[in-house]
Amino acid sequence: MDATRWLDEREDRAWRGYRRMRRLLDLELARELTQDAGLSEADYDVLSDLSETPQGRLRLRELADRMLWSRSRLSHHLTRMQQRGLVTREECADDARGSIVVLTPAGRQAIESAAPGHVAAVRRHLIDLLTPAEIDALGALTHRVVDHLGGRAPHPRHDLEI
């Protein structure tokens, strides 16, 4: 009915820039991570989230939620990481359905040796290119969008409308 509000020049510039940056940054960070540490970004994120907990252990469900991954995806991925000795699974004491993902010593070693290089890459290709004001703006704006999208939305809602 009413005409589409297309993006004006500035909006288009921001939107295209965002998507292009997203892609290039991903390629570069993934490339360096693989080359320097033998980890994929997915591996890194799993290990990173695990290592941020006091015990290096998390319920699978909890980890999936934090990462905004499906449990299926995480389960598959953990199987592969387990085969490489980076994590193990343990039974959950208080919920017999559950399983607990545990960082192995090798996994901790992997993330600890990968982290400095990865942070350096993030700085080199993003953070250090921005002014303090831009960093704050990026923080503010991204968090606003995250809140809007319901940052906690655990799982793909099946809002069966109509």
Add this chain to the structure above:
Amino acid sequence: MDATRWLDEREDRAWRGYRRMRRLLDLELARELTQDAGLSEADYDVLSDLSETPQGRLRLRELADRMLWSRSRLSHHLTRMQQRGLVTREECADDARGSIVVLTPAGRQAIESAAPGHVAAVRRHLIDLLTPAEIDALGALTHRVVDHLGGRAPHPRHDLEI
């Protein structure tokens, strides 16, 4: 040797926000696109880039470069889109190796009917949440990062070092 410069609080907030926004925005835009138009984001991007050319036709190589996709990936994807009748391939007159990707009427129909809803979603979940200053800042900052990463870098370089 020298200590890692970890991200300070503001930098960390920006970086985490960026990654979380990235993920949530992707999920939501992909979800709406699939539901409303039966297209994946990959489909949409291919059709969009094609439809931006005067004739709706592009050399495969050229399209792959614009999208920052590998030719292999694009070739596989085109095979699937071709089966759905969204694009076709034609021989290239001046280069017998090449192939030209051509938007079919159905493909043009698909992108034209999908675009308004997609743009609306981009507005709803991102653009319209930002102030004009933030939009400009995002445009500036992303383009700086893209330039830094060598926006033109056509293909994964095989810099064989040492």
Add this chain to the structure above:
DNA sequence: CTAGATTCGATGACATGTCAACGAAACCTC
């Protein structure tokens, strides 16, 4: 308690992306 609904994680089938290799064509450069 207990029947039904929900959550948890695993799994298999399948869609998609990556990687290495290939044949054909085009491009040097001598």
Add this chain to the structure above:
DNA sequence: GAGGTTTCGTTGACATGTCATCGAATCTAG
């Protein structure tokens, strides 16, 4: 213009992600 190199697009093998389904365990009403 012939030999070696590079580019182009395709292909097959494989890695990864998604989706539907499952069995088991837990939760919730009554």
